[in-house]
Amino acid sequence: xxxxxxxxxxxxxxxxxxxxxxxxxxxxxxxxxxxxxxxxxxxxxxxxxxxxxxxxxxxxxxxxxxxxxxxxxxxxxxxxxxxxxxxxxxxxxxxxxxxxxxxxxxxxxxxxxxxxxxxxxxxxxxxxxxxxxxxxxxxx
Numbered sequence: 001x002x003x004x005x006x007x008x009x010x011x012x013x014x015x016x017x018x019x020x021x022x023x024x025x026x027x028x029x030x031x032x033x034x035x036x037x038x039x040x041x042x043x044x045x046x047x048x049x050x051x052x053x054x055x056x057x058x059x060x061x062x063x064x065x066x067x068x069x070x071x072x073x074x075x076x077x078x079x080x081x082x083x084x085x086x087x088x089x090x091x092x093x094x095x096x097x098x099x100x101x102x103x104x105x106x107x108x109x110x111x112x113x114x115x116x117x118x119x120x121x122x123x124x125x126x127x128x129x130x131x132x133x134x135x136x137x138x139x140x
Contacts, residue, residue: 035118038118043125044061044062046067046113047062047069067113070110081108086102089101
């Protein structure tokens, strides 16, 4: 069973028992700041991949390491879009490579992507954008 406290910090930062989070444990604020800045850049990179795509839109240019993007097609009702986004999230999660979720903003369903792990790299955002088998033709 999940418990609040230290476990939530480990989950959020991606730190484990392997000692690979030395910057966090030693209080190295510069290292922590670099990790956060990298995650913000990764979200902004995903935004740049989506910004000019005819079948995707971003809710905003992300100022933080969270980005909401949406597949849109004139032939989809909002109910169909909600179902499609949920199916894509399920497929992506089952791949074991990424964890994303959906959210609702102003009555529309969006993918919510939060790169918050210090191990995340820009190429991971590119892999997610081109993730095969999602049912959504990213083609980015």
